[in-house]
Amino acid sequence: MTTTPTLPVPVPVQSGRAAKLAVRAEAAKTRLSSPWASLIAVVIAVLWTVPTVGLLVNSTRGEPGPTTSGWWHLWGVGSGFTLSNYINAWNGNGGTPLSDYILNSVVITLPAVVMPITLALLAAYAFAWIDFRGRNLLFVAVFVMQIVPIQVALIPLNTVYVRFGLSSSFWSIWLSHTIFGLPLAIFLLHNFMKEIPPSLVEAARVDGAGHVRIFTKVLLPLLVPAIAAFGIFQFLWVWNDLLVALTFSGDTTRPITAGIQQLTTQFSSSGNILPSAAILAMVVPLIVFLSLQRFFVRGLLAGSVKG
Numbered sequence: 001m002t003t004t005p006t007l008p009v010p011v012p013v014q015s016g017r018a019a020k021l022a023v024r025a026e027a028a029k030t031r032l033s034s035p036w037a038s039l040i041a042v043v044i045a046v047l048w049t050v051p052t053v054g055l056l057v058n059s060t061r062g063e064p065g066p067t068t069s070g071w072w073h074l075w076g077v078g079s080g081f082t083l084s085n086y087i088n089a090w091n092g093n094g095g096t097p098l099s100d101y102i103l104n105s106v107v108i109t110l111p112a113v114v115m116p117i118t119l120a121l122l123a124a125y126a127f128a129w130i131d132f133r134g135r136n137l138l139f140v141a142v143f144v145m146q147i148v149p150i151q152v153a154l155i156p157l158n159t160v161y162v163r164f165g166l167s168s169s170f171w172s173i174w175l176s177h178t179i180f181g182l183p184l185a186i187f188l189l190h191n192f193m194k195e196i197p198p199s200l201v202e203a204a205r206v207d208g209a210g211h212v213r214i215f216t217k218v219l220l221p222l223l224v225p226a227i228a229a230f231g232i233f234q235f236l237w238v239w240n241d242l243l244v245a246l247t248f249s250g251d252t253t254r255p256i257t258a259g260i261q262q263l264t265t266q267f268s269s270s271g272n273i274l275p276s277a278a279i280l281a282m283v284v285p286l287i288v289f290l291s292l293q294r295f296f297v298r299g300l301l302a303g304s305v306k307g
Helices: 016-032 035-059 084-090 098-129 135-147 151-163 170-194 198-206 211-239 243-248 256-262 274-300
Strands: none
Touching (some): 084 274, 151 243, 243 256
């Protein structure tokens, strides 16, 4: 009876760059998993949460607590626990109900998220997979647009909106958020597309697929993490925006942030109403973030490491 000798399994040899990346990743994993890193993360999380806790406490304090003492006094110093602040905030404190502003925020935020994602997907595909003259220079120009302060564009944009009859309409807000969000969207989606193996695209081209079919059938299903990551970022930014809202919105198009700002008048500071209104405004973005948070880090890290 003869036995077949067992051959040793060949161990794959990593290239120099791949080996360096593996060593670097292992070192980073060791540093990030150390007790000191965990302690620092906990401290940062606690400090980051303190303002929200203070806002929540003040939202349940009666007058004159929020305007006369710090939130750490809890429900002392002449102010007891109450939920009437939420009722008054929801009813607009005698003005426009907060529900109208929340509806405006939904109407503003959804198109302001979909529009830049749609345009950025097409632009990112062109930068990643279509070879045309000046591609690299144009991509650098788009990337540089991220550092331009939006304040310098408010007056020129408002002039354009007035000229075309779009002032104080939803279109002026949608277009502004789309313009300001496009550079980051193109950069993020482009980096993710470049991580997709070129062999997938080449195989689709061999099978006769054109740009439209490659984009919709091959690349788009793989871009879900990046789309969700930018969608969360854009949603939170648009929902919490006040500058664009105050500049371009009208009486019937004000979002929740401008509505909360309207609660403060020259005759009343509404110190006990504002915290409650802010908590109510946080509910929707909190639900959106918790629902899609698993995609957030994956999408933001797209393109950060190349093997």
